[in-house]
Amino acid sequence: MAKYAFFLGCIAPLRYPGIEKSTRDVCEALGIELVDLNDASCCPAPGVIRAFNKKTWLAAAARNLALAEKQGLPIITICNGCYGSLFDAAHELAEDKELLAEVNKILAEIGMEYKGTTKVHHFAEVLYNEVGVEKIKAxxxxxxxxxxxxxxxxxxxxxxxxxxxxxxxxxxxxxxxxxxxxxxxxxxxxxxxxxxxxxxxxxxxxxxxxxxxxxxxxxxxxxxxxxxxxxxxxxxxxxxxxxxxxxxxxxxxxxxxxxxxxxxxxxxxxxxxxxxxxxxx
Missing domain, CATH: 3.40.50.11810 (Rossmann fold)
Incomplete structure (x- = not known):
């Protein structure tokens, strides 16, 4: 069974609980184990936070990535914005070790560190590539x-x-x-x-x-x-x-x-x- 840290985001749990419920049930039916990513924050919103202060965006995203890294799991998200923010942050921090070190100085203030290993996936991507259309049909x-x-x-x-x-x-x-x-x-x-x-x-x-x-x-x-x-x-x-x-x-x-x-x-x-x-x- 594939296993992922489930990043819920903000809008689904607050405005559309049916999206969360259906995601959990569909994943269970298709053999995907979701592990709650406790203490996660907003992704944060890529089009807003990143535009005003890139390092703040990276630090907040890296904190979420570090939570999944501590669980030893890749992230699965049901939101394009969360996917974009976390995927882009993970990519930038993997490509730029100096930037990763700067972000880790910020995380150290709250006793955390991101080593740069977390992979980020979208729900639809996982369904298509890991589960497959034929298994879904069945x-x-x-x-x-x-x-x-x-x-x-x-x-x-x-x-x-x-x-x-x-x-x-x-x-x-x-x-x-x-x-x-x-x-x-x-x-x-x-x-x-x-x-x-x-x-x-x-x-x-x-x-x-x-x-x-x-x-x-x-x-x-x-x-x-x-x-x-x-x-x-x-x-x-x-x-x-x-x-x-x-x-x-x-x-x-x-x-x-x-x-x-x-x-x-x-x-x-x-x-x-x-x-x-x-x-x-």
Whole structure:
């Protein structure tokens, strides 16, 4: 059984408990052991903290990486932002030993050290590369017949110079995982467009952020999608929260929730009632 330190992030446990629940149940069903990463903090948010003070971002991220390192486990995360922040920090600290030493001086003030060994993985990446589509198909007890829009987001695929997860311009991993459930991933324009919320854009330029979201929703609706399937609670929050204002009503599910339905989880356990855009199955 594969074993990972489970980095929850902030949004899933605070806003969408069904994402956490479905992730735990899906991982158990597929032979992935999740070990809670106790005392973890925010990743921290890559588009905000890093932009203001890079060393603060690195120190906070390195603290989380050190917690997993102490457990002797790689990290698995269900959020693109957390994945991007922790993966990028681990990469920079592995490449720059002087920077690692500087960060460890900061960590030493709280009695911690990061040796630079932690690997960081995304939930979808682990499902595709470690579990495999065929094993997921075999675990399905409730085949789904929905037409859905696969939403990749930004930090799952980019920067592609250091992340070789999938083709950053024409990805297929999420589509393949979706179709393992029986659902159909609908082709559409601008498949890799940002949700609109990343990098502090939503806070600084709300109208611009909403335009990104609206363009995505327009393309999704035109494709015939009945659901949006994402791999990031932050993207999830953006799509779920602004649709009413924009005149759309496309329910949003995290990949773990879609898989949860397919393996027979009760819809109540997915906490779909916590979503702002009503989910009707």
């Amino acid at each position: 675990a399905v007890t409730n085949p789904l017949e929905y037409q859905v829009a696969a939403f990749y987001g930004c930090h799952f695929l980019k920067p592609s110079e250091i992340k070789q997860v999938d083709d950053p311009e024409n990805p297929h991993i999420l589509d393949d995982l979706i179709e393992a459930t029986g659902a159909k991933s609908m082709p559409r324009k601008q498949k890799t467009l940002c949700c609109g919320a990343g990098g502090g854009l939503k806070a600084a330029f709300g109208d611009v952020a909403k335009k990104f979201t609206e363009t995505n929703l327009e393309n999704m609706k035109a494709s015939g999608a009945q659901f949006i399937i994402d791999v990031c609670p932050f993207c999830h929050l953006q799509f779920d929260g602004v649709q009413k204002d924009l005149g759309y009503n496309i329910p949003v599910l995290h990949l773990s929730q879609l898989l949860g339905l397919a393996i027979g989880m009760d819809a109540k356990d997915l906490a779909l009632s916590t979503h702002q855009t009503p989910v009707v199955l």
